[in-house]
Amino acid sequence: MISPLSERVSRVIILLALAVFGIVPLLSLLSTALTPQGSLPPGLAWPTDPQWQNFADAWSAANFLALLESSCLIVLGVVPISLAIASLAGYALAQFRVPGGPTIYILFLIGLTLPAESLITPLYYDLKSLGLLGSQLAVILPEIALLMPFGVFWMRAHFTNTETALTEAATIDGASRWQTFTRINLPLATPAWSALAILYFLATWNQYLLPLVLISDPSKRTMAGGLGAFQGQYGDNIQLLCAGSLIIITPSLIVFLVFQRSFVRALLAGAVK
Amino acid sequence: MGIVSGQPRIRRRHPDWHGLLWVLPALVVYTAFVLYPLLQSVQYSFYNWDGVGEATWAGLANWESLFTDPEMLHAVGNAFALIVFYTVVPILLGLLGAALIRQVRPGPFGTATRVALFVPQVIPLVGAGIAWSWLYSQTGLVNQFLAWIGLGSLGRAWLGDFTFALPAVGVIGIWVMLGFCTILLLSGMGRIDPSLYEAARLDGAGSVAEFFAVTLPGLRQEIVVCVTFTIIAALTSFDIIQVSTQGGPGYQTLVPGVDVYRLAFLDQHLGQASALAIFLTLMVLAIIIPVQQLRRVR
Numbered sequence: 001m002i003s004p005l006s007e008r009v010s011r012v013i014i015l016l017a018l019a020v021f022g023i024v025p026l027l028s029l030l031s032t033a034l035t036p037q038g039s040l041p042p043g044l045a046w047p048t049d050p051q052w053q054n055f056a057d058a059w060s061a062a063n064f065l066a067l068l069e070s071s072c073l074i075v076l077g078v079v080p081i082s083l084a085i086a087s088l089a090g091y092a093l094a095q096f097r098v099p100g101g102p103t104i105y106i107l108f109l110i111g112l113t114l115p116a117e118s119l120i121t122p123l124y125y126d127l128k129s130l131g132l133l134g135s136q137l138a139v140i141l142p143e144i145a146l147l148m149p150f151g152v153f154w155m156r157a158h159f160t161n162t163e164t165a166l167t168e169a170a171t172i173d174g175a176s177r178w179q180t181f182t183r184i185n186l187p188l189a190t191p192a193w194s195a196l197a198i199l200y201f202l203a204t205w206n207q208y209l210l211p212l213v214l215i216s217d218p219s220k221r222t223m224a225g226g227l228g229a230f231q232g233q234y235g236d237n238i239q240l241l242c243a244g245s246l247i248i249i250t251p252s253l254i255v256f257l258v259f260q261r262s263f264v265r266a267l268l269a270g271a272v273k
Numbered sequence: 274m275g276i277v278s279g280q281p282r283i284r285r286r287h288p289d290w291h292g293l294l295w296v297l298p299a300l301v302v303y304t305a306f307v308l309y310p311l312l313q314s315v316q317y318s319f320y321n322w323d324g325v326g327e328a329t330w331a332g333l334a335n336w337e338s339l340f341t342d343p344e345m346l347h348a349v350g351n352a353f354a355l356i357v358f359y360t361v362v363p364i365l366l367g368l369l370g371a372a373l374i375r376q377v378r379p380g381p382f383g384t385a386t387r388v389a390l391f392v393p394q395v396i397p398l399v400g401a402g403i404a405w406s407w408l409y410s411q412t413g414l415v416n417q418f419l420a421w422i423g424l425g426s427l428g429r430a431w432l433g434d435f436t437f438a439l440p441a442v443g444v445i446g447i448w449v450m451l452g453f454c455t456i457l458l459l460s461g462m463g464r465i466d467p468s469l470y471e472a473a474r475l476d477g478a479g480s481v482a483e484f485f486a487v488t489l490p491g492l493r494q495e496i497v498v499c500v501t502f503t504i505i506a507a508l509t510s511f512d513i514i515q516v517s518t519q520g521g522p523g524y525q526t527l528v529p530g531v532d533v534y535r536l537a538f539l540d541q542h543l544g545q546a547s548a549l550a551i552f553l554t555l556m557v558l559a560i561i562i563p564v565q566q567l568r569r570v571r
Contacts, residue, residue: 208398
């Protein structure tokens with residue numbers, strides 16, 4: 001089917017407009033970040049004398065090294081444990097007759113819609129009485145809990161559709177349930193749990209409310225949480241603010257671009273389930 | 274295959290208490306740090322407490338002010354207004370975008386468009402908030418663009434404007450949500466049986482009729498997912514607004530998430546914050562549960 005030229009042109013124009021809408025705010029961040037500090041940024045034009053130094057200035061002004069370490073610590077505390085316990089629970093709920101299983105599953109499903117705002121006030125005082133307030137653990141523990149509903153839902157959905165022939169054969173050969181899970185089903189589920197790992201990484205890395213409330217020292221927060229404090233401090237220095245924002249955005253962007261294909265595919269598969 | 278045929282599936286008949294151990298770690302963390310605080314929030318909502326002194330019983334006072342206090346009314350009203358921006362516009366634009374991307378030959382242009390649209394979804398919302406605060410500022414790109422097309426007189430500090438602050442924040446929501454909706458709808462379109470289109474064409478349907486008769490009904494699942502995801506994001510929005518306007522000017526962009534934060538951690542009205550937080554949760558459930566039923570029809 002060959003459509004008339006005018007139709008093809010308008011199609012390309014609309015798509016270009018959508019793509020420009022998606023990308024221009026980020027380009028504007030970049031072009032502004034490269035203008036001399038204190039100057040009035042000229043808008044979306046490549047600066048004649050790009051000030052890459054601004055990135056280094058923002059890096060040291062916001063103490064990004066400490067933030068990066070702290071973010072990595074939080075991510076390392078959250079992602080592996082969340083993956084492990086969500087996979088275990090998802091597998092058991094899909095494959096075993098867990099007593100109360102359907103009720104437990106519904107409890108998790110409810111959590112899919114729960115906003116963090118509904119927990120944040122008591123969480124603050126609970127963690128305070130546990131003596132954890134201000135430490136990275138104060139974000140790690142609730143973050144794992146908040147990630148559970150989606151992880152359990154995701155892994156259960158995957159293990160419900162899993163091929164049972166291999167599992168049965170392994171059981172007949174005398175493999176324990178643990179062996180069947182770790183040697184057969186978990187490796188087979190690699191696409192499912194690796195997509196979940198990326199989602200967990202992004203959710204943790206981008207988390208803002210929890211670190212903002214639960215960790216008062218900005219240098220112990222996640223990158224996103226730290227940016228809030230940075231904004232308060234350097235709100236007037238637009239070049240540093242834009243450079244700082246880009247520094248914070250970049251890791252998420254890289255993870256997304258590297259895993260783009262598998263990530264989007266898995267996300268779509270999961271969303272429709 | 275042959276070995277197991279004829280045998281009953283290997284499954285225990287008795288409740289599998291050992292299996293419960295597998296669920297336990299997830300359940301314990303989830304209960305301790307989500308379900309328990311949630312119940313505490315419900316409890317807090319019936320008390321007056323400043324976080325330091327004695328809590329005193331407040332009865333339904335905190336709940337009543339949800340419906341009388343202009344601050345709360347603004348917050349809830351704005352959350353619903355944001356649905357237009359987070360949900361309606363991205364789905365409509367997403368349908369358009371997805372339909373057009375499908376008509377473009379597969380290649381770099383289509384891929385680049387998809388990636389450009391999806392990027393806002395993966396970056397921290399805080400970054401989105403800062404980027405757009407800058408675009409909307411007096412000297413930002415939006416005003417420069419208006420001046421460039423000769424409408425410079427319309428320029429203003431958008432986020433500080435009583436009339437335009439909420440729509441301006443809404444556009445940030447469109448920016449974030451559009452990619453997710455487009456990609457999801459696009460994949461849905463890919464799974465519609467092509468013979469349905471042939472049948473429609475044989476019946477003489479034009480591309481518009483085809484869209485309403487075949488494409489739209491075929492996308493029911495995906496649209497429900499988009500609606501669910503984006504409505505939750507609209508009602509519970511926090512990051513973007515906290516970073517870009519903190520609810521201002523006045524209460525013009527105040528949303529429940531920001532107000533909960535404000536009430537609990539700046540004003541120390543924990544009971545009031547909790548009532549709003551629980552009301553927000555109920556609001557989300559009251560909208561999301563009926564929407565799920567649409568998935569099952571037919």
